[in-house]
Amino acid sequence: MDFTTGGRLEVRITPDDVHKRVSVRLLTGDLSGPERFTDVVGVLTSWTGGVLHITRRSGESVRIEESALVAGKVVPAAPARRRGPAANARELDRVAARGWPPTEREPLGEWELRASGGFTRRANSVLPLGDPGCGLDEALRRVTGWYAERGLPAYIQVSTGAEGTQEVLAAELETRGWTREVSAQVRIAALAPIADQDADISAVTLSRQIDDDWLARYQRSSRPTPEALSVLTGGPSVWFATIRGEAGESPAAIGRCVVDGRWAGFAAVETAPEQRRQGLARAVMTALARRALEEGASAAYLQVETDNGGAHALYDGMGFTLHHSYHHWRAPSTDSA
Template identity: 50%
Template sequence: MATHDPVGDRPEVRIDRSDVGRRVSVRRLAEFVDDRPVFRDSIGVLTSWDDHGLTIAPRTGDPVFLPEKLLVAGKTVPPFAARRVPLPVTAPVELQRIAGRGWPAVEQEPLGEWTLRAAAGFTRRANSVQALGDPGLPLPRALAAVRAWYAARGLPAYVEVISPGSPPALVAELDRLGAGYAPTLVRTAPLAGLARAGAGHDRVRLARTADDRWLSVYRRVSGDPAVEEAARRVLHGGPSVWFATVPGAPGQPPVAIGRCVIEGAWACFGAIEVQPYARRAGLATTVMAVLASRAAEEGASGGYLQVEAENAGAIALYDGLGFTTSHTYHYALLPQG
């Protein structure tokens, strides 16, 4: 809560620029009708406040902008109270398609019903072929085309194989070629319980973009300019993307970060990072809870995430938050031809 009134003598305005990233309720002067003022109320995330005015991201619809001089009242409000509803029923193949749209590659090209994806090598998810459906070619020719496409970009050729979901013939052909596998678990949970987890939710700030401070904590960004540019494009891609930050001390990088992308009934959680000195204090849970509340506010009811099968620490965390395994997928590395 603000400690001073930023707009003169309006005591009902109890927010200021330090509240950017929090959920707020504001009232603004909208118009005059017959010389009488008409007010409008908005609830949502305060995404910006500068000399031009304030911007609020409501539950649905376009952002709401208002000049500061029209602000009549404002206060911070608790995160959205997610309703307890069943987990959405979605087949593994469709959930993989949703996940692909939430982590869109810089370059995408169809091969029949398959999708070739590349992003300068930034993550295997954005640099693998999503082999769902019919490639329109016999499998040996399709996989040869995959290998050639990635070789032309100086990238290894990975094929995303879903279990259950991928046809046995594809797995058999990959086995025949001697492909190597790296398993990843897709885990799901209802959002309501997750949104109520953790404590200290008011420490978390939400934003539509990942700034340099957020990126400084994200471990997957390298010093390669091409990879960094690809990372920015992938991270900001998706239907409705939110970035969470727990600010550090003045002049210091964030203590914790996270990312969520929302599409329909589903919200994907990723990039949950906590500084080593601040681990085991529940910050990862708190970040995910605030993101889950925002996703529920936009209409989502289920959350999913992807975690490497050997990451026992992360799996234990997600077990405690109610996540269970929906399915497994593998990145099958094609041998060079």
């Protein structure tokens, strides 16, 4: 990355560039030894007291001493995306929220407080898609109080890594003692190539209804609460896929898809451990994609935890690419007790 003017490294950022996306080069390691440099790219979330904080695409906050800077510049808000359907982070976050709907919600300005008896963080966290209509400290006070009334920890789901995401909010939460617990990726793809996968879907059964067999394979909740069932079956147009196991056994594989306009959202794609690497998950997704195409969808999305390597390999092979990441930040225990 070019930081030079006339062949000389230059620091071309100032504290006035806070909240902009920047790229910096800094000196690292033992200054008495050979010089070593590293580059950091992300949103400049603060620059005070001779210290910069930059939030990377991954949601990680990097602390940099001003004295270590050797070069820096403002860069475009987000890199151009060459593959996958056109979409912005706010659209995708809204669509994904509709596809995993909470049993209870309440607006706070442009934030949405969501609760579902504790079933998944996605359905029990704040979706902050704009201005809460009050100062941040007041908003956080209301958030922690709302979840405390329900006996739940307070979480805020914060997106990073694309134009219009919330790196600044992530940095503000960190300074207030909130903890980033779980990170995940939002991945997207064109739907037709998924439906065209070379997969044997003859054993896949599709249903509008969720049954005991499907739930027996579902890892999160084999004995779901009413709130869990409401979340799983909620959404604009929901389909469940099952590949039955042998007599008396749990299904070999399951999946869920919700169709919402042009989007088809995939979730709960799970395979019996002893039957993995046999193409069953691919078959489930292919069958669901074909049904979603019939309903008029053209684009696909899914959400997968960052450390789920096996799932990433499957989704890479089916053409899904990273759009942005999101993170669940938990309130300090003294606030959510």
